[in-house]
Amino acid sequence: MKVYMDNNATTMVAPEVVEAMVPFFSEVYGNPNSLHKFGTATRPALSHAIDQVYKAINASDNDDIVFTSCATESNNWVLKSVWVDKILNGDKNHIVTTEVEHPSVLSTCKFLEEQGVKVTYLPVNSEGIVEPHTVKSFITDKTALVSVMWANNETGMIFPIKEIGEICKSKGVLFHTDGVQAVGKIPVDVQDVHVDFMSMSAHKFHGPKGIGALYIKDSQALTPLLTGGEHMGGRRSGTLNVPYIVGMGKAAEMATENIEEKMKAIRAKRDRLEDALLTLSDTFTVGQREHRTPNTILISIRGVEGEGMLWDLNRFGIGASTGSACASEHLEANTVMLAIGADHELAHTGIRISLSRYTTDEEVDYVINHFKEAVARLRAISSSYAKVKPTPGGEAGECHIPEHLT
Numbered sequence: 001m002k003v004y005m006d007n008n009a010t011t012m013v014a015p016e017v018v019e020a021m022v023p024f025f026s027e028v029y030g031n032p033n034s035l036h037k038f039g040t041a042t043r044p045a046l047s048h049a050i051d052q053v054y055k056a057i058n059a060s061d062n063d064d065i066v067f068t069s070c071a072t073e074s075n076n077w078v079l080k081s082v083w084v085d086k087i088l089n090g091d092k093n094h095i096v097t098t099e100v101e102h103p104s105v106l107s108t109c110k111f112l113e114e115q116g117v118k119v120t121y122l123p124v125n126s127e128g129i130v131e132p133h134t135v136k137s138f139i140t141d142k143t144a145l146v147s148v149m150w151a152n153n154e155t156g157m158i159f160p161i162k163e164i165g166e167i168c169k170s171k172g173v174l175f176h177t178d179g180v181q182a183v184g185k186i187p188v189d190v191q192d193v194h195v196d197f198m199s200m201s202a203h204k205f206h207g208p209k210g211i212g213a214l215y216i217k218d219s220q221a222l223t224p225l226l227t228g229g230e231h232m233g234g235r236r237s238g239t240l241n242v243p244y245i246v247g248m249g250k251a252a253e254m255a256t257e258n259i260e261e262k263m264k265a266i267r268a269k270r271d272r273l274e275d276a277l278l279t280l281s282d283t284f285t286v287g288q289r290e291h292r293t294p295n296t297i298l299i300s301i302r303g304v305e306g307e308g309m310l311w312d313l314n315r316f317g318i319g320a321s322t323g324s325a326c327a328s329e330h331l332e333a334n335t336v337m338l339a340i341g342a343d344h345e346l347a348h349t350g351i352r353i354s355l356s357r358y359t360t361d362e363e364v365d366y367v368i369n370h371f372k373e374a375v376a377r378l379r380a381i382s383s384s385y386a387k388v389k390p391t392p393g394g395e396a397g398e399c400h401i402p403e404h405l406t
């Protein structure tokens, strides 16, 4: 049996999405900017897809949604263009973000620091979220932008975006949120929360990889990242990727219709799985369930190294993760767990399990059984190893768990 439990890394493309995309590869393949019929034939599908994405996040007609190649591009675009618009060509010099953003935000902030921008990386609380008062206390009259994710990719923790948006609005500071792990998982309504910019990615909600979008409130000006043939009204040059835009539209519609019902169904499976795994000794999960996206568990098993667990689960056809997809090739500690206060040893035990609306009860049962077996096996190995080679400075398998994580 093969069980995919890594849906925060990417998702299966929904069959209906594939079906919607197929005609636009070799039947209706014109360039939407061409004036002939091959080009104009693509336009109804394009505008339908755009409507679907607007509806999915409740954007208004005054707002703009610009398709990009991925959320990494959307995040780069906002950060680099705010630097150009408000720092190089303005009187600001400061950006506020958090310690637990996706690398596409953190690396871009590091790049901007090298260019002389002051960046504040806000600490998170014991649940892994940044609190609104923390954001408020770091905003100065030199702050150009606050960038705080809507939901975290590793813990699933949902950030207080509404409150943070209000603070930014009252201080006259631009607010960007990386909405990648929120859109399609929880209700996202850009008219209910104040966000100037929001990044999205289709492959996180059963759309294709290689297509994302940037929501821009009130169609406000933002220097383009890609210049060229003035596509998308000059916002982002590059021939429009019609099949993928059609796929993103369909996927956004499917993920967000009756979202409360979908959330309830996923949450029930997630909670059943989490309850079963928590019966194992010395095990804990990060963040309260009700504050998390309904599909995510970040679990830590004392004395069991995360990568070892992944390989063991992989032998049984179970795909999970130890951190963000980009980091999983490197044997690095889970950075979000470190930010929460776990020591390195503990942060090496984190395993992220992320379900989808396609996850079945049978798959949950399969994971419960094999997970428990894997833990027993790895614990047995590490205790026999400890008998011959004690861990320096303490008992084998012993690691410091900060009080607030236990």
Ligand SMILES: Cc1ncc(COP(=O)(O)O)c(C=O)c1O
Residues within 6 Å of the ligand: 008, 009, 069, 070, 071, 072, 073, 102, 104, 149, 151, 152, 153, 178, 180, 181, 200, 201, 202, 211, 212, 324, 325
């Ligand atoms: C929170 C978050 N932001 C951004 C990204 C990057 O998205 P993309 O793969 O579309 O570049 C990811 C993907 O893992 C993510 O989880």
